[in-house]
Amino acid sequence: MDSLGLIESRSIAAGAVLADIMVKAAGVTLLKAGTICSGRYLIHVGGDRESVATSVKAAEGAGYSLAGSYTIGGVSQEVLDVLKHSPTVTHCGAIGVVECRTASSGVAAADQAVKRSDALLARIVTGNGINGKSYFVMTGDVASVEESVAAARETLGKDLVEAVVIPSPDSSVVNALVRRL
Incomplete structure (x- = not known):
């Protein structure tokens, strides 16, 4: 596939x-x-x-x-894997969170984000509990996360709600964003 x-x-x-x-x-x-x-x-x-x-x-x-x-x-294997389950994140220099207007646009943007940089896709949430929107979380060094978030911004256009990069995030914030509730 x-x-x-x-x-x-x-x-x-x-x-x-x-x-x-x-x-x-x-x-x-x-x-x-x-x-x-x-x-x-x-x-x-x-x-x-x-x-x-x-x-x-x-x-x-x-x-x-x-x-x-x-x-x-040519969908990224990383996207397919994260759609099934979130990986464990132990340390990251930065975290990026990209919020999208629809569930489907978030998956497409996540694929472009992982293809553009060395940042890792840590989680994709599609639709449930967030009024049909989606978001995904990228981790890695600051430059890689910034590059992946920029790719997502370009891909999403009007479907972008908000995108942020947090350098040196506190581990409790990383855990809250990455773990499945």
Whole structure:
């Protein structure tokens, strides 16, 4: 699997239909599908780039209202791993937090952020408990975190809510941002 497709439906019922459409349209694997806040439904599919692109286009063309739609070719393994579970962070020179307007835009921006610098992706939170928004956390040396946050800003454009870099963060702040609640 080298590509990730994301569809964020504005309706739960439509999301269920779209997930079915996506897996039937091409040889993709349904990685995750479920509700997020604000009554939206987030779908992740994986596979080769052509299959994922076909699957996402099928969802886009189905006539339902979407909050987000992305095909990420050459998706970072780091993003895939963090979507499953957050790594343990023991020390970091800086931490970056990027807050996004939609769940799907956060995953796409996180992928660009990890590809641009040596900063590590420590966590991605999509939609639940935060009104359908998302955020992700980057760790590393100050320059790498700043570079990754700059990449996220560029990728997000109007979907950016806020992005910050905290040099020499207190360990309690790092723990609060990285651990799963």
